[in-house]
Amino acid sequence: xxxxxxxxxxxxxxxxxxxxxxxxxxxxxxxxxxxxxxxxxxxxxxxxxxxxxxxxxxxxxxxxxxxxxxxxxxxxxxxxxxxxxxxxxxxxxxxxxxxxxxx
Numbered sequence: 517x518x519x520x521x522x523x524x525x526x527x528x529x530x531x532x533x534x535x536x537x538x539x540x541x542x543x544x545x546x547x548x549x550x551x552x553x554x555x556x557x558x559x560x561x562x563x564x565x566x567x568x569x570x571x572x573x574x575x576x577x578x579x580x581x582x583x584x585x586x587x588x589x590x591x592x593x594x595x596x597x598x599x600x601x602x603x604x605x606x607x608x609x610x611x612x613x614x615x616x617x618x619x
Contacts, residue, residue, distance in 0.1 A: 531560070535567040538607075545608060554593050561602050562588030568606060576605035 535541050541564055548560040565573040565588060574581040579601060587594040588602070603609060 531563040532567040535564050541567075541606070541608060545610075549610065555591055557599070558588050558592040558594050559590040561599065561606070562590075564606055564608075565602065573602065573605045577601040 531544065535544060544564070545560060548556050562585070565584065570584060571581055574584045577584065579587070579598065584602070586592065587598050594602075599610075
């Protein structure tokens with residue numbers, strides 16, 4: 517008999533260590549944006565900020581470190597202004613494109 521693994525017993529996955537290049541960040545953000553989930557986007561920006569150094573991103577965005585952690589937690593729904601400032605600090609931009617009808 518095979519022992520079943522409970523989801524609660526699995527370790528949490530941390531994407532930050534894998535976001536070690538501009539290309540990795542771009543692919544990650546593109547996939548997250550395709551999910552069309554604001555909370556997931558906030559969490560992904562948090563992952564990228566942690567990978568780049570939360571203190572540095574806080575300083576560059578003009579947002580306190582504590583407020584940045586709060587705004588970019590997985591269940592957050594940050595204002596667009598916050599997302600925009602964090603993206604600028606991270607050196608990334610969000611780009612609009614025509615959606616496929618099947619999306």
